Amino acid sequence: xxxxxxxxxxxxxxxxxxxxxxxxxxxxxxxxxxxxxxxxxxxxxxxxxxxxxxxxxxxxxxxxxxxxxxxxxxxxxxxxxxxxxxxxxxxxxxxxxxxxxxxxxxxxxxxxxxxxxxxxxxxxxxxxxxxxxxxxxxxxxxxxxxxxxxxxxxxxxxxxxxxxxxxxxxxxxxxxxxxxxxxxxxxxxxxxxxxxxxxxxxxxxxxxxxxxxxxxxxxxxxxxxxxxxxxxxxxxxxxxxxxxxxxxxxxxxxxxxxxxxxxxxxxxxxxxxxxxxxxxxxxxxxxxxxxxxxxxxxxxxxxxxxxxxxxxxxxxxxxxxxxxxxxxxxxxxxxxxxxxxxxxxxxxxxxxxxxxxxxxxxxxxxxx
Amino acid sequence: xxxxxxxxxxxxxxxxxxxxxxxxxxxxxxxxxxxxxxxxxxxxxxxxxxxxxxxxxxxxxxxxxxxxxxxxxxxxxxxxxxxxxxxxxxxxxxxxxxxxxxxxxxxxxxxxxxxxxxxxxxxxxxxxxxxxxxxxxxxxxxxxxxxxxxxxxxxxxxxxxxxxxxxxxxxxxxxxxxxxxxxxxxxxxxxxxxxxxxxxxxxxxxxxxxxxxxxxxxxxxxxxxxxxxxxxxxxxxxxxxxxxxxxxxxxxxxxxxxxxxxxxxxxxxxxxxxxxxxxxxxxxxxxxxxxxxxxxxxxxxxxxxxxxxxxxxxxxxxxxxxxxxxxxxxxxxxxxxxxxxxxxxxxxxxxxxxxxxxxxxxxxxxxx
Numbered sequence: 189x190x191x192x193x194x195x196x197x198x199x200x201x202x203x204x205x206x207x208x209x210x211x212x213x214x215x216x217x218x219x220x221x222x223x224x225x226x227x228x229x230x231x232x233x234x235x236x237x238x239x240x241x242x243x244x245x246x247x248x249x250x251x252x253x254x255x256x257x258x259x260x261x262x263x264x265x266x267x268x269x270x271x272x273x274x275x276x277x278x279x280x281x282x283x284x285x286x287x288x289x290x291x292x293x294x295x296x297x298x299x300x301x302x303x304x305x306x307x308x309x310x311x312x313x314x315x316x317x318x319x320x321x322x323x324x325x326x327x328x329x330x331x332x333x334x335x336x337x338x339x340x341x342x343x344x345x346x347x348x349x350x351x352x353x354x355x356x357x358x359x360x361x362x363x364x365x366x367x368x369x370x371x372x373x374x375x376x377x378x379x380x381x382x383x384x385x386x387x388x389x390x391x392x393x394x395x396x397x398x399x400x401x402x403x404x405x406x407x408x409x410x411x412x413x414x415x416x417x418x419x420x421x422x423x424x425x426x427x428x429x430x431x432x433x434x435x436x437x438x439x440x441x442x443x444x445x446x447x448x449x450x451x452x453x454x455x456x457x458x459x460x461x462x463x464x465x466x467x468x469x470x471x472x473x474x475x476x477x478x479x480x481x482x483x484x485x486x487x488x489x490x491x492x493x494x495x496x497x498x499x500x501x502x503x504x505x506x507x508x509x510x511x512x513x514x515x516x517x518x519x520x521x522x523x524x525x526x527x528x529x530x531x532x533x534x535x536x537x538x539x540x541x542x543x544x545x546x547x548x549x550x551x552x553x554x555x556x
Numbered sequence: 557x558x559x560x561x562x563x564x565x566x567x568x569x570x571x572x573x574x575x576x577x578x579x580x581x582x583x584x585x586x587x588x589x590x591x592x593x594x595x596x597x598x599x600x601x602x603x604x605x606x607x608x609x610x611x612x613x614x615x616x617x618x619x620x621x622x623x624x625x626x627x628x629x630x631x632x633x634x635x636x637x638x639x640x641x642x643x644x645x646x647x648x649x650x651x652x653x654x655x656x657x658x659x660x661x662x663x664x665x666x667x668x669x670x671x672x673x674x675x676x677x678x679x680x681x682x683x684x685x686x687x688x689x690x691x692x693x694x695x696x697x698x699x700x701x702x703x704x705x706x707x708x709x710x711x712x713x714x715x716x717x718x719x720x721x722x723x724x725x726x727x728x729x730x731x732x733x734x735x736x737x738x739x740x741x742x743x744x745x746x747x748x749x750x751x752x753x754x755x756x757x758x759x760x761x762x763x764x765x766x767x768x769x770x771x772x773x774x775x776x777x778x779x780x781x782x783x784x785x786x787x788x789x790x791x792x793x794x795x796x797x798x799x800x801x802x803x804x805x806x807x808x809x810x811x812x813x814x815x816x817x818x819x820x821x822x823x824x825x826x827x828x829x830x831x832x833x834x835x836x837x838x839x840x841x842x843x844x845x846x847x848x849x850x851x852x853x854x855x856x857x858x859x860x861x862x863x864x865x866x867x868x869x870x871x872x873x874x875x876x877x878x879x880x881x882x883x884x885x886x887x888x889x890x891x892x893x894x895x896x897x898x899x900x901x902x903x904x905x906x907x908x909x910x911x912x913x914x915x916x917x918x919x920x921x922x923x924x
Contacts, residue, residue: 206617224613229608236604239903242599275813376559415613417612441674441678442646446788
């Protein structure tokens with residue numbers, strides 16, 4: 189057999205376009221339109237100092253204790269309840285590997301974050317996609333052993349794990365905390381992961397429930413509400429037991445992942461809670477204004493609690509695909525997924541008020 | 557089944573002790589005693605600027621083009637021949653996943669970098685450990701189909717891949733380039749990975765051979781010779797084809813890993829070749845002096861071409877384990893592995909001249 193026949197062949201994920209041209213309004217990857225907390229700039233200036241920059245010669249603190257302590261203080265949990273990683277993708281992949289590789293199928297929605305089935309395949313985890321309702325909602329009944337759960341599982345199997353984003357992506361819809369708790373409470377025999385990448389934009393977090401349920405893992409990211417996609421920081425909160433299992437797996441094959449710079453600037457970001465609240469409130473306000481404009485133009489959309497809106501152009505006027513192309517022609521980038529059930533929608537990131545005004549103006553011109 | 561029964565249980569790797577107490581002389585994790593290139597400090601100061609730090613709100617360049625271009629220029633290869641990752645551990649793990657998961661056994665030395673068998677187990681890759689010779693050398697004959705190779709393989713199988721560090725760790729011994737080439741040339745039917753983490757301290761690199769053999773992958777790191785363990789940067793060089801396969805697998809499940817800071821400061825480090833040559837030459841000089849002192853005290857050791865020496869205390873005087881403890885008592889940290897064949901040795905990182913003088917002085921006192 190030749191060496192090429194022995195190689196794993198994979199299809200790379202195609203991320204939203206990253207234009208070099210600065211005239212583009214970039215609303216296609218759910219980035220934050222505002223800079224990170226000013227303390228991040230000060231932390232970088234400190235890191236440039238003679239003694240500090242020299243610390244790069246040493247391995248970073250593999251426990252990232254400084255960042256973990258800041259997160260523990262912010263969320264009112266013990267440091268031993270926190271796991272940090274290189275973006276929430278790293279944290280989630282590690283969680284799949286730790287909690288879902290027991291041979292039983294893991295369940296997640298059919299329309300959801302696109303990496304779940306990729307990680308499942310990579311780690312050879314059987315999985316079941318649970319269809320969202322017609323209006324894109326997650327129905328908690330579908331995940332309850334007393335409800336529809338068994339109808340989704342192969343005969344004789346039990347759930348090996350459950351994961352869903354709340355709010356879900358790319359729909360933007362959030363479940364209230366009591367509905368999420370029903371799912372967790374009814375599934376104490378497997379780990380339930382709630383992926384809260386977008387929770388800071390007005391949805392309920394179940395992070396406090398990690399004190400009550402030792403099988404609950406809540407995953408969050410610095411890439412959206414903390415405006416730090418460039419720094420690659422994600423974290424998980426759970427019971428001490430859960431986090432210890434996660435750390436044991438992670439440290440069994442890679443001791444050092446988060447670099448010294450990420451630990452320092454991530455800490456600075458967490459420490460400025462006032463700035464965090466200010467920019468998330470601003471994005472929520474801009475989003476609600478944008479929803480009103482969309483509605484007035486005849487768009488329909490699930491009621492987003494995220495930093496994006498998943499919107500369908502007025503059906504009699506224009507397809508999502510065409511609107512996507514026409515917006516691009518006006519140097520406005522949004523996201524279009526050419527996939528069943530969602531190919532009628534555009535995922536539009538919430539930018540600044542000025543950017544959203546420009547989008548509305550462009551849409552009006554296109555629809556005119 | 558309870559959720560805990562469904563969890564993967566792993567034993568975390570125990571890294572060399574990282575003391576908080578600054579009075580320790582830390583020669584236990586093969587870090588560089590000198591700071592990174594001064595350009596790294598300037599890059600951090602630039603990153604702290606108002607416009608630059610704000611770029612953290614955006615996802616980093618997933619191709620890390622700036623860093624890749626700098627490496628391509630330095631090593632005289634095309635950018636398409638370079639893959640970068642979060643430390644060489646990330647690059648190596650990704651390479652195992654891409655090149656070695658074909659079901660055939662991968663071969664590596666029995667005494668070598670401790671993560672090879674961990675990654676193989678993680679990805680369910682069968683592997684064979686090929687014993688080093690009595691004097692810790694890798695015998696190229698053991699890896700040749702015309703030599704001993706088949707005696708190590710299960711009947712009816714062919715090699716699924718080969719990996720070894722050159723110089724090897726923790727022995728420090730290097731193979732000349734022509735011997736490494738014999739192994740590559742004789743194994744065109746699988747990928748051969750040469751892990752050159754320590755190559756810059758006086759060994760032959762086979763990086764230029766990537767232009768000749770499309771099945772050769774050379775992996776290097778910024779953690780040792782570039783004094784940047786804290787920044788987590790590693791890279792691989794190979795044929796365009798090989799690198800494309802690696803990228804496809806990596807991008808199939810995690811688009812963004814290296815943060816913006818690592819890309820910028822890594823580039824600054826590569827661009828200062830004079831500094832790089834200066835500090836590696838200095839470490840080599842210190843190492844050769846240290847070898848003379850060790851020899852005078854009756855230590856024996858393989859002839860290291862790395863930034864550490866793997867040394868056995870004079871057997872009639874003291875065991876390695878005892879020497880390790882006694883040095884620690886004098887606040888000098890070295891590495892001791894309680895494993896068959898190597899438990900008589902200490903791995904001592906090369907620090908500054910002053911640090912090595914202190915080590916020699918301490919050893920003399922201990923042996924007296």
